[in-house]
Amino acid sequence: MDFYTSDTHFYHQDLLLSQIFSPRKQFLTVEDMNETIIANWNSKVKPTDTVYHLGDISMKFTKPPKLIMSETLAILKRLHGNFIIIKGNHDQTALLKFLKQNNDITANQKPKFTIHEVGTRVKFAHYEVFLTHYPLIFGMTKNQINLHGHIHNYAMPHQENINVGIDSPEIGYLPKNSVPFGAPLSQNEVIEMIQAKRHHMLRNR
Numbered sequence: 001m002d003f004y005t006s007d008t009h010f011y012h013q014d015l016l017l018s019q020i021f022s023p024r025k026q027f028l029t030v031e032d033m034n035e036t037i038i039a040n041w042n043s044k045v046k047p048t049d050t051v052y053h054l055g056d057i058s059m060k061f062t063k064p065p066k067l068i069m070s071e072t073l074a075i076l077k078r079l080h081g082n083f084i085i086i087k088g089n090h091d092q093t094a095l096l097k098f099l100k101q102n103n104d105i106t107a108n109q110k111p112k113f114t115i116h117e118v119g120t121r122v123k124f125a126h127y128e129v130f131l132t133h134y135p136l137i138f139g140m141t142k143n144q145i146n147l148h149g150h151i152h153n154y155a156m157p158h159q160e161n162i163n164v165g166i167d168s169p170e171i172g173y174l175p176k177n178s179v180p181f182g183a184p185l186s187q188n189e190v191i192e193m194i195q196a197k198r199h200h201m202l203r204n205r
Contacts, residue, residue, distance in 0.1 A: 003184035006054035006149025037182030055088020055133030
């Protein structure tokens with residue numbers, strides 16, 4: 001099964017009390033936040049599933065810088081699934097190289113990490129789906145969708161854009177409390193969000 005997520009921001013201390021983006025005030029420490037995401041992720045994703053992570057994996061300034069790379073790798077290895085990673089604005093090139101250097105072949109004979117610098121494209125449910133970190137502006141299209149992250153607790157005012165980040169307000173298109181914090185969105189949940197957003201915007205024209 002395929003899943004989609006973005007903006008986990010593991011270790012990002014300042015995000016807990018941010019006044020702009022996605023304040024995660026329910027957590028007193030980043031360790032609590034990290035462990036909550038890991039538990040909710042692994043309760044939903046199987047080791048043989050594929051997770052498209054659309055960027056901003058972790059953020060922490062350490063000396064030496066390689067320390068956060070090792071800490072990030074340790075968390076990613078605890079998370080179920082094979083990762084297709086889209087580089088986010090907070091994902092250093094050095095981190096992505098480090099993940100490639102420490103890649104594993106998992107039980108389903110696939111690499112743990114596959115990395116795209118800008119984005120990639122998939123097709124499902126008759127949609128052509130562009131996966132990017134930053135939201136794209138298509139204009140009105142019938143079957144093209146952009147899954148993205150980056151804007152945390154905001155949503156683009158276009159039906160073609162779906163924010164799949166863990167702080168996304170568009171998770172509200174799904175049944176209440178059906179997606180625990182940090183759990184990636186299944187492909188079926190994404191389809192439900194696409195359809196619900198289109199109906200919502202049509203009603204409010």
